Amino acid sequence: MAEIMYWEAIRRAHDEEMARDPLVICMGEDIGIAGGTYKATQGLYDKYGPERVIDTPISENSYTGLGIGASFVGVRPIIEIMSVNFAWLATDQIVNSAAKVRYMSGGQLEAPVVIRSPGGTAHQLGAQHSARMEKVFMGIAGLRVVTPSNPRQAYGLIKSAVRCNDPVFINEHELMYNMKGEVPDEEYFHPLEGSEVARKGRDITLFGYNVSVHWCLQAAETLAKKHGIDCEVVDLYALNPLDRVGIRESVSKTHRALIAEEAEPAVGVGAEVMALINEECFFELDAPPVRVSAANVPIPYNHGLEKAAIPNAGAVVQAVLKIVGKV
Amino acid sequence: MNAADKKRLLREMLFARRFEERCYEAYVERKIGGFLHLYPGEEACVHGVMEAARPGVDYVITGYRDHVHALKCGADPKAVMAELYGKESGSSKGRGGSMHIFDVKHRFMGGYALVGGPFPLAVGMAKGIKLKGGDEISICFLGDAANNQGTFHESMNMAAIWELPVLFVTENNLYGIGTRIDRSTAVQDQYKRTCGYNIPSAQADGQDIDQVYEAAKIAVDHVRSGQGPYMLELMTYRYRGHSMSDSNAYRSKDEEQMWGKRDPITILRNRLIEAGEMTDIDYQQLDKEIIESIERDIIAFCEASAEPDVAELERYVLAENDPWVKGGVA
Numbered sequence: 001m002a003e004i005m006y007w008e009a010i011r012r013a014h015d016e017e018m019a020r021d022p023l024v025i026c027m028g029e030d031i032g033i034a035g036g037t038y039k040a041t042q043g044l045y046d047k048y049g050p051e052r053v054i055d056t057p058i059s060e061n062s063y064t065g066l067g068i069g070a071s072f073v074g075v076r077p078i079i080e081i082m083s084v085n086f087a088w089l090a091t092d093q094i095v096n097s098a099a100k101v102r103y104m105s106g107g108q109l110e111a112p113v114v115i116r117s118p119g120g121t122a123h124q125l126g127a128q129h130s131a132r133m134e135k136v137f138m139g140i141a142g143l144r145v146v147t148p149s150n151p152r153q154a155y156g157l158i159k160s161a162v163r164c165n166d167p168v169f170i171n172e173h174e175l176m177y178n179m180k181g182e183v184p185d186e187e188y189f190h191p192l193e194g195s196e197v198a199r200k201g202r203d204i205t206l207f208g209y210n211v212s213v214h215w216c217l218q219a220a221e222t223l224a225k226k227h228g229i230d231c232e233v234v235d236l237y238a239l240n241p242l243d244r245v246g247i248r249e250s251v252s253k254t255h256r257a258l259i260a261e262e263a264e265p266a267v268g269v270g271a272e273v274m275a276l277i278n279e280e281c282f283f284e285l286d287a288p289p290v291r292v293s294a295a296n297v298p299i300p301y302n303h304g305l306e307k308a309a310i311p312n313a314g315a316v317v318q319a320v321l322k323i324v325g326k327v
Numbered sequence: 328m329n330a331a332d333k334k335r336l337l338r339e340m341l342f343a344r345r346f347e348e349r350c351y352e353a354y355v356e357r358k359i360g361g362f363l364h365l366y367p368g369e370e371a372c373v374h375g376v377m378e379a380a381r382p383g384v385d386y387v388i389t390g391y392r393d394h395v396h397a398l399k400c401g402a403d404p405k406a407v408m409a410e411l412y413g414k415e416s417g418s419s420k421g422r423g424g425s426m427h428i429f430d431v432k433h434r435f436m437g438g439y440a441l442v443g444g445p446f447p448l449a450v451g452m453a454k455g456i457k458l459k460g461g462d463e464i465s466i467c468f469l470g471d472a473a474n475n476q477g478t479f480h481e482s483m484n485m486a487a488i489w490e491l492p493v494l495f496v497t498e499n500n501l502y503g504i505g506t507r508i509d510r511s512t513a514v515q516d517q518y519k520r521t522c523g524y525n526i527p528s529a530q531a532d533g534q535d536i537d538q539v540y541e542a543a544k545i546a547v548d549h550v551r552s553g554q555g556p557y558m559l560e561l562m563t564y565r566y567r568g569h570s571m572s573d574s575n576a577y578r579s580k581d582e583e584q585m586w587g588k589r590d591p592i593t594i595l596r597n598r599l600i601e602a603g604e605m606t607d608i609d610y611q612q613l614d615k616e617i618i619e620s621i622e623r624d625i626i627a628f629c630e631a632s633a634e635p636d637v638a639e640l641e642r643y644v645l646a647e648n649d650p651w652v653k654g655g656v657a
Contacts, residue, residue: 023458051458057488062447062481069451069465072436073386075458096441097448105429105437106420107643142644160654165646191654 009151013158028080065093084119099142130299156190201232204256219316265293371591375539393438401433414632443476453491472503490555533561
């Protein structure tokens with residue numbers, strides 16, 4: 001099993017799917033000749049040509065709609081939106097066309113599109129380039145939302161998403177494109193539903209997704225070494241639909257829960273997971289569930305302020321110590 | 328078009344008129360809920376354009392005033408009316424309603440209720456057609472007010488740079504809901520607006536089906552022959568308000584009367600009578616037959632149809648039994 005980077009895993013998934021099916025295309029700003037801002041489509045323009053690797057104008061809503069329209073006639077587009085901040089412009093087509101068309105046509109028409117976009121706060125990009133939109137999209141019926149936390153998931157989720165007949169929004173992270181990880185050498189399809197136990201533990205479940213899985217894993221190490229607290233870490237790579245069964249199973253085992261998210265708390269992933277725990281495992285709990293979320297601010301430019309706005313492993317450690325009554 | 332074609336078109340347009348009028352009545356009877364946007368006055372537009380195209384083969388998409396477009400593409404009128412009734416036998420199984428008629432089998436790719444939303448979808452279908460190498464075209468019918476959305480400009484630009492086989496048909500009925508075009512739109516001749524994208528265009532009288540057909544033939548030939556997109560603007564008028572909740576108080580009686588004299592069905596009927604192809608009595612008989620058939624075949628079907636099963640509320644949200652959801656495990 002080779003270790004490759006997150007962006008390489010994404011690129012490999014594109015390449016394999018495009019080689020297999022001439023109706024798989026990819027499209028987005030700068031993804032063709034330039035190879036993509038995060039190199040996710042590097043070399044594909046030369047290999048598959050401008051009809052299938054399409055540099056679009058900067059018109060997010062309409063080129064996303066174009067991909068959706070192409071999917072109506074049998075094409076399998078992978079649409080890259082360079083940054084989720086620009087996906088706000090495309091919400092009309094993603095929500096009103098892709099997510100609703102199967103339902104409002106009574107099952108006649110479907111939009112099998114994949115929309116990939118990096119979100120999150122990177123390094124001092126300011127308020128309009130630091131958005132996190134997963135919580136917006138996870139609330140949309142008819143739209144699958146997945147969010148890979150490592151190269152294996154990134155590769156396998158794209159492969160499954162291209163073949164799935166539903167629209168799938170893939171939330172990547174700007175800070176993760178250079179992360180290395182093992183990806184199977186043979187073809188691999190990751191399920192689009194479910195969750196993964198990233199670390200087994202007894203005392204508390206730390207739920208994370210995408211970048212926050214890594215905060216949780218790091219925090220779990222610290223808590224084990226310094227405080228003797230054995231954390232289970234559950235990777236909620238699928239945000240819509242959420243893995244109700246997996247969440248219930250883990251909380252039923254550890255009886256405590258924390259959800260770490262990079263976005264503001266209101267109407268967020270943490271809020272949803274907490275509501276679900278409340279509905280499904282209230283009587284299993286030894287302590288109220290807790291979320292670790294961003295400050296409720298547009299992300300500031302200044303480095304110190306930016307750091308203070310976003311949670312990290314330390315914030316997870318502190319929150320866990322509070323839950324188990326150690327501070 | 329020969330006389331037989333014209334007679335058939337007269338029948339289709341008259342059917343569309345009576346169908347829509349019956350919708351109005353059913354709405355007043357509270358058999359139909361929600362919003363209801365009707366097409367009387369504009370019948371020559373879709374009939375003339377689709378006569379020059381290939382209904383059921385070319386892909387058609389439109390906005391919320393969509394019933395007649397579906398019918399012209401080949402949708403079963405019973406299923407369309409049943410959809411308005413919200414019945415399981417409706418074309419979208421009662422999940423769509425008036426603004427979301429779909430008949431994918433006949434390549435009527437839907438009515439969409441967000442103004443300007445179908446432009447990029449139409450361009451995308453054209454992209455798909457080109458990629459697959461077919462000789463179908465994508466046809467997008469929208470009103471003049473949709474052309475003020477950003478999607479119009481973004482879509483024109485992409486259609487032009489990639490020379491996609493898409494025909495934009497602007498049904499210019501002079502009003503965006505209740506706002507007259509001179510109050511909302513800087514350039515009122517819509518066909519001029521595609522100059523900025525190097526897309527050829529034309530304007531035609533949308534009340535005269537012969538003129539619509541002639542203009543549409545040029546437009547369709549252009550697009551089908553691989554020369555890229557085209558925009559056809561059809562000058563027309565809707566007789567009723569924008570929707571059933573529109574009292575239509577913003578238009579003068581003079582204006583309505585003036586357009587009433589240019590009724591597309593009357594124009595075609597008179598032309599056929601003058602040519603000796605039919606008599607007024609033939610026309611009256613045809614009308615009577617249509618009205619009776621709507622009641623007997625369509626309304627009776629809708630009344631007898633079942634409501635959707637509430638147990639199936641959550642069906643059609645996601646694909647059923649899609650193996651890739653489980654990572655390829657069936």
